[in-house]
Amino acid sequence: MTTIYLIVYSIALLAMVSLGLAVIFGMMRVINLAHGEFMMLGGYACVFCVRSGAPLWLGYIAAAIAVGLFGVLVERVLIRHLYGRIVDTLLATWGLSLFLVGLVTSLFGPQAWSIPTEFGNVSFGGMNFSSYNFILIAISIGMVLVTWAIARFTVAGLIVRGTMQDPVVASALGVNRDLTYMATFGYGAALAGLAGAVLVPITGASPSVGLFFVSKAFINVIVGGHLPLLGTILASTLFGAIDGFVSYILSSVVGEVTVLIVAVILLRLLPRGITGRMRTGL
Amino acid sequence: MTPEFSADAAVPPKSWWWALVALAAAALAGAPYFGDEAFQLDISIIFVFALLALSMGFLWGYAGILSFGQTIFFGLGGYSYAILALNLSATNLPFLGALVIPALFATLLGYFMIYGRISDIYLSVITLVVTLIFEKSIRSTSGPEYVIGAVRLNGQNGIPGVPALTLPWLSEPLSISGVFYLAGGAMLAAYVGLRLLLTTRFGRVLVGIRENEKRMELLGYDTRLYRLAAFVLAGAVAALSGVLYALWGNFVAPEMFNLNQAAQVVIWVIVGGRSTLIGPIVGAGVVQYLSNWLGTVNVGQVTLVLGFVLMVFVQLFSRGVLPSIGDAFERLRRKGKSYGRAP
Numbered sequence: 071m072t073t074i075y076l077i078v079y080s081i082a083l084l085a086m087v088s089l090g091l092a093v094i095f096g097m098m099r100v101i102n103l104a105h106g107e108f109m110m111l112g113g114y115a116c117v118f119c120v121r122s123g124a125p126l127w128l129g130y131i132a133a134a135i136a137v138g139l140f141g142v143l144v145e146r147v148l149i150r151h152l153y154g155r156i157v158d159t160l161l162a163t164w165g166l167s168l169f170l171v172g173l174v175t176s177l178f179g180p181q182a183w184s185i186p187t188e189f190g191n192v193s194f195g196g197m198n199f200s201s202y203n204f205i206l207i208a209i210s211i212g213m214v215l216v217t218w219a220i221a222r223f224t225v226a227g228l229i230v231r232g233t234m235q236d237p238v239v240a241s242a243l244g245v246n247r248d249l250t251y252m253a254t255f256g257y258g259a260a261l262a263g264l265a266g267a268v269l270v271p272i273t274g275a276s277p278s279v280g281l282f283f284v285s286k287a288f289i290n291v292i293v294g295g296h297l298p299l300l301g302t303i304l305a306s307t308l309f310g311a312i313d314g315f316v317s318y319i320l321s322s323v324v325g326e327v328t329v330l331i332v333a334v335i336l337l338r339l340l341p342r343g344i345t346g347r348m349r350t351g352l
Numbered sequence: 353m354t355p356e357f358s359a360d361a362a363v364p365p366k367s368w369w370w371a372l373v374a375l376a377a378a379a380l381a382g383a384p385y386f387g388d389e390a391f392q393l394d395i396s397i398i399f400v401f402a403l404l405a406l407s408m409g410f411l412w413g414y415a416g417i418l419s420f421g422q423t424i425f426f427g428l429g430g431y432s433y434a435i436l437a438l439n440l441s442a443t444n445l446p447f448l449g450a451l452v453i454p455a456l457f458a459t460l461l462g463y464f465m466i467y468g469r470i471s472d473i474y475l476s477v478i479t480l481v482v483t484l485i486f487e488k489s490i491r492s493t494s495g496p497e498y499v500i501g502a503v504r505l506n507g508q509n510g511i512p513g514v515p516a517l518t519l520p521w522l523s524e525p526l527s528i529s530g531v532f533y534l535a536g537g538a539m540l541a542a543y544v545g546l547r548l549l550l551t552t553r554f555g556r557v558l559v560g561i562r563e564n565e566k567r568m569e570l571l572g573y574d575t576r577l578y579r580l581a582a583f584v585l586a587g588a589v590a591a592l593s594g595v596l597y598a599l600w601g602n603f604v605a606p607e608m609f610n611l612n613q614a615a616q617v618v619i620w621v622i623v624g625g626r627s628t629l630i631g632p633i634v635g636a637g638v639v640q641y642l643s644n645w646l647g648t649v650n651v652g653q654v655t656l657v658l659g660f661v662l663m664v665f666v667q668l669f670s671r672g673v674l675p676s677i678g679d680a681f682e683r684l685r686r687k688g689k690s691y692g693r694a695p
Binding site: 101103148151152156157158160161162164165166167168169170171172173175176281284285288289292321323326327330333334335337338339341 | 418420461464465467468469470471472473474476477478480481482484485488489492611612615618622654655656657658659660661662663664666667
């Protein structure tokens with residue numbers, strides 16, 4: 071029972087931290103190495119809101135909006151000039167990642183900022199679980215569902231999917247490609263910010279908090295392949311299960327190493343990721 | 353439109369190049385007679401970093417593989433030497449072992465990545481992730497239960513007291529000028545070796561694969577084998593640099609795997625440009641000198657500066673700073689000439 075709970079929890083956690091990265095990668099073929107730092111910024115935004123007296127859910131929304139706007143800014147200033155130069159986007163976002171860590175360390179100091187939480191524990195089958203973890207699982211499922219619904223049922227989602235399939239045809243049909251890319255990057259950043267904010271009651275906000283999750287998120291997105299949503303869900307299920315199981319038996323570092331080894335072997339077999347053979351989908 | 357990679361297939365070096373190499377060797381041999389030990393230490397570490405930059409510049413510029421993980425082999429080399437030397441109480445065998453172990457690891461990692469034909473950008477990200485996980489794993493080994501042989505890994509604090517190398521034909525361990533000669537000699541030898549290697553059939557095939565892998569494959573070359581060989585060779589050069597680092601400072605620490613360290617290597621290569629082999633060496637020297645100078649003029653967070661430099665350089669000088677400056681001079685010269693010729 072505990073094992074199942076832990077596995078579900080680590081799948082949800084993994085899906086949450088990699089969704090924003092997957093949206094940006096699936097749409098723009100840009101691997102945003104500053105993803106962890108976007109999460110970190112979301113965490114700080116949430117902490118500031120809660121400390122100034124706002125309730126926690128308002129902190130989530132504020133974090134998503136703030137980091138989303140920051141993402142738009144980054145896209146305009148940094149990424150826009152580098153489309154088609156994949157390696158340079160990688161280097162530029164890496165530079166951004168280091169820059170943000172340095173900036174936040176010199177502004178707020180290296181120590182973790184935490185917020186008090188009044189979430190109790192739930193007893194379940196003789197074990198105590200933090201009830202916040204259930205909220206986290208619910209939010210993770212909600213994020214995936216909302217992203218799916220936007221992509222599947224709205225006009226904006228249709229435009230984004232069309233641009234994803236063929237940017238040239240889409241812009242010939244009158245779609246403003248720049249605006250689409252800008253909005254997608256902003257949405258992906260907002261998801262990262264939200265993930266960071268949701269994690270803050272557990273991890274606290276510190277400059278290096280992004281590093282805890284990014285390596286798993288990168289692995290997840292690469293193994294997931296070119297379909298952002300389905301790839302993320304499948305890869306999170308696989309790696310979340312492995313990670314949750316191994317971390318439970320041994321330690322979290324061993325869990326991470328196991329995930330890496332499985333991922334590298336899997337990429338030998340399926341070089342284009344789990345969804346590499348699927349032609350269409352989300 | 354500037355091509356993404358501008359390194360041409362190498363031509364056999366001219367006689368002036370050999371003269372310059374001989375001059376550099378002579379300068380290297382004479383330097384300890386003119387500088388004190390502090391000077392030699394400062395220059396040795398620049399040689400060590402230049403070697404690391406060289407390994408990355410070779411791989412990125414000529415084989416087209418952008419590996420963020422040269423620090424994996426750098427750290428692995430240093431740690432292998434430290435652990436082997438402290439356990440065996442010998443130093444020559446550990447020196448060799450510290451080159452072989454990272455090379456084997458490079459073969460394993462490279463096999464899965466290159467034979468899986470994952471795209472170049474995935475390869476970069478995977479190497480970055482491996483670096484991250486290496487650092488994290490080493491940092492988590494602070495407890496007394498993490499022991500290899502008689503050596504405690506010590507987590508965050510690293511392993512102090514790494515024994516100095518005693519070469520088989522010498523009776524005493526290397527002194528500071530010994531390490532200076534070793535580091536400088538290794539760098540010069542690696543530069544000359546790689547430069548000559550690029551003029552051989554192997555080097556030309558490598559550049560061909562970078563330009564058009566499919567075409568080389570259709571011509572009958574096993575491109576994956578060539579790419580793997582380049583990856584392992586660069587890994588071994590980085591490992592050599594890591595061993596020299598351990599010899600230079602007599603300690604190894606998880607910072608060797610650090611992301612900042614990895615970012616620095618990229619910056620050295622970007623500054624020097626990847627279209628020549630001498631570029632990364634110059635880049636490492638210039639940047640290292642500048643950051644020593646910045647260190648004395650307190651600028652606050654190092655990562656802040658590193659990240660900013662990386663972002664700006666990628667936007668402005670995608671070919672490398674030195675080649676871009678060279679281009680600008682070339683344009684100016686041509687402009688001057690055409691003015692001169694104008695009626």
